[in-house]
Amino acid sequence: MTTTDARPATRTLERLDPATGRPGRDVVCADADQVGAAVHAARDAFAGWRATSPAERAGLLREAATAVRAQADELGDLLCSTTGRLRGEARESAAVAADLLDEAAVAGLGRAGRVLAGAPAAMDVVRREPRGVVAVVTPWNDPYPAAAGLIAAALVTGNTVVHKPSERSDVPGVRLAGLVARALPAGVLEVVSGDAATGEALVAHDDVALVAHVGSSAAGRRIAAAVGQRGARALLENGGKDPLVVDAGVDPARAAEQIATGAFANAGQLCTAVERVYVVEEVADAVVAELARRAEELVVGDPADPATTTGPLVDADQLAVVAAHVSGAVEAGAQVVTGGHRLDRPGSFYAPTVLDRCPDDVPLLREETFGPVAPVVRVADFDEALRRASASAYGLAATVLTPRLDHALHAADVLEVGTVKVNAVFGGAPGGSADPRRASGGGAGFGPDLLDEMTVRKAVHLEGL
Structure with missing residues (x-):
């Protein structure tokens, strides 16, 4: 070689x-x-x-x-x-x-x-x-x-x-x-x-x-x-802008655990990270509160330290993208529940962030962010969640949390992405194949x-x- x-x-x-x-x-x-x-x-x-x-x-x-x-x-x-x-x-x-x-x-x-x-x-x-x-x-x-x-x-x-x-x-x-x-x-x-x-x-x-x-x-x-x-x-x-949908009837603690796993693993720097969250209004308050609690419990620090659960972004360029996306969403009306800022320490660290009531027309919901950010959009029902989750230039993967088989099958049918995951943000059997869509x-x-x-x-x- x-x-x-x-x-x-x-x-x-x-x-x-x-x-x-x-x-x-x-x-x-x-x-x-x-x-x-x-x-x-x-x-x-x-x-x-x-x-x-x-x-x-x-x-x-x-x-x-x-x-x-x-x-x-x-x-x-x-x-x-x-x-x-x-x-x-x-x-x-x-x-x-x-x-x-x-x-x-x-x-x-x-x-x-x-x-x-x-x-x-x-x-x-x-x-x-x-x-x-x-x-x-x-x-x-x-x-x-x-x-x-x-x-x-x-x-x-x-x-x-x-x-x-x-x-x-x-x-x-x-x-x-x-x-x-x-x-x-x-x-x-x-x-x-x-x-x-x-x-x-x-x-x-x-x-x-x-x-x-x-x-x-x-x-x-x-x-x-x-x-x-x-x-x-x-x-x-x-790239991807993977959505996660939370249906009515889902346990809020379970939903928050799955969202946090998808949004904060590797500081959000995964191709299939959760970058958009659509929550049915019926459970939204409880889900957002539990998600914020989980984000605040993360230990941000030296990635070589076994106690650390969230490390830095890869470099200052990526940090700048995350900061710009979050600030743009907040200026447009999104509410910071927790985080929303760079950490005051050496390195490329950004606080695990939960935003609520995010508007659709901001880069945070349209462009790949690649950071530890969970932007929540509240929706009236499951059908609206699927419509808004599908409104993307990307088509890599999507996650649906639901207690209903008919909703799971409907989501698998209508979501135009390469991989649909039901009730688990990560996972899948060896030997699977998928074709990404669009961008x-x-x-x-x-x-x-x-x-x-x-x-x-x-x-x-x-x-x-």
């Missing part, structure tokens, strides 16, 4: 420790020539990797999973110090990455294609073949599972990969890729470091057949335009259908042999 760290610096990005505000590790950005060298190495390795048997590819992925699992604590500590993810959660995230490598090694053995019912003297098959060089571009907020899932799916199906982790989590991303690459032949997995300019050079390269991207919707739109110009494929899981992207980003996204179909007709 080639990394940009060993090459002469062209540009560097200064990164700060989000918990202290002190200088962290700078990122050395690859230029277009360095990106091209990584793509060419992956392209040159493709023929040999494609010819490697699926069982051998799977075995090498299992070796990589073992290596990642053995270093899960180190990887977690790197993520904690780089992005402010709680240390325990960060270590668990690294272990999940190892699990995804193992999962792909098993799932990848069973998706070779299908035999068709053709003429008796002929054979017709549909083969699934690797696409070639896959660019995997991943975010900072939960980088290990995002990278491991996409990289493993690409590799097990016979593709080679060039990976660009987010510049906000570059050190953890390079370390994870290095552990995986050690188990593989040279060139099969390359990694480049850098910012948007580096990413643009990668996704625009003519030898990249597929770009698999998890990240912002703005970046996803640029990627879709770049690859569309040359007939390549884009697989996009982008949230398109194409299956996980599960067995992800393997199909990494391949192309070819029909073969054999006769007269």
Whole structure:
């Protein structure tokens, strides 16, 4: 594996420790020539990797999973110090990455294609073949599972990969890729470091057949335009503005627990974080009061401290977005129940915040916030909650809390999102697949259908042999 760290610096990005505000590790950005060298190495390795048997590819992925699992604590500590993810959660995230490598090694053995019912003297098959060089571009907020899932799916199906982790989590991303690459032949997995300019050079390269991207919707739109110009494929899981609906008859304590979990986990910096809350008026007072109590009980502090339950935002830029969204909502009439301000301490800390009676036409309810904020909108009934939850440019996921089966089934039918969760904000069985909608992207980003996204179909007709 080639990394940009060993090459002469062209540009560097200064990164700060989000918990202290002190200088962290700078990122050395690859230029277009360095990106091209990584793509060419992956392209040159493709023929040999494609010819490697699926069982051998799977075995090498299992070796990589073992290596990642053995270093899960180190990887977690790197993520904690780089992005402010709680240390325990960060270590668990690294272990999940190892699990995804193992999962792909098993799932990848069973998706070779299908035999068709053709003429008796002929054979017709549909083969699934690797696409070639896959660019995997991943975010900072939960980088290990995002990278491991996409990289493993690409590799097990016979593709080679060039990976660009987010510049906000570059050190953890390079370390994870290095552990995986050690188990593989040279060139099969390359990694480049850098910012948007580096990413643009990668996704625009003519030898990249597929770009698999998890990240912002703005970046996803640029990627879709770049690859569309040359007939390549884009697989996009982008931003979300996920709603949570609280129906009448739901226990307020249970509702508040689910909202708090979804809105405050990782300081709200998850793709499927709860960013909008629609509560039926009948239970709204009790839900808001209990939610505020839970927010005030959170321990905000050093992410490496086991007593901490909420860490910092990733950097000052993200802090500014959160502060602007909250202040804009308050100016428009939202009521601060608790929080609503930056904490007076070093680092990028924002108080866990609950806002009540939020108006619809503010960025806090329209744009991705990515912060520890639970904005509550009161509605008359369940149907109004669904209508307003659906009124979004995004379509990643949604959660519905209800005691009624008919309401649960109706919500699953009408909510235009990739994933509908009923009575649990997080969770789901392994092997599921979902397609985000609208600004949230398109194409299956996980599960067995992800393997199909990494391949192309070819029909073969054999006769007269």
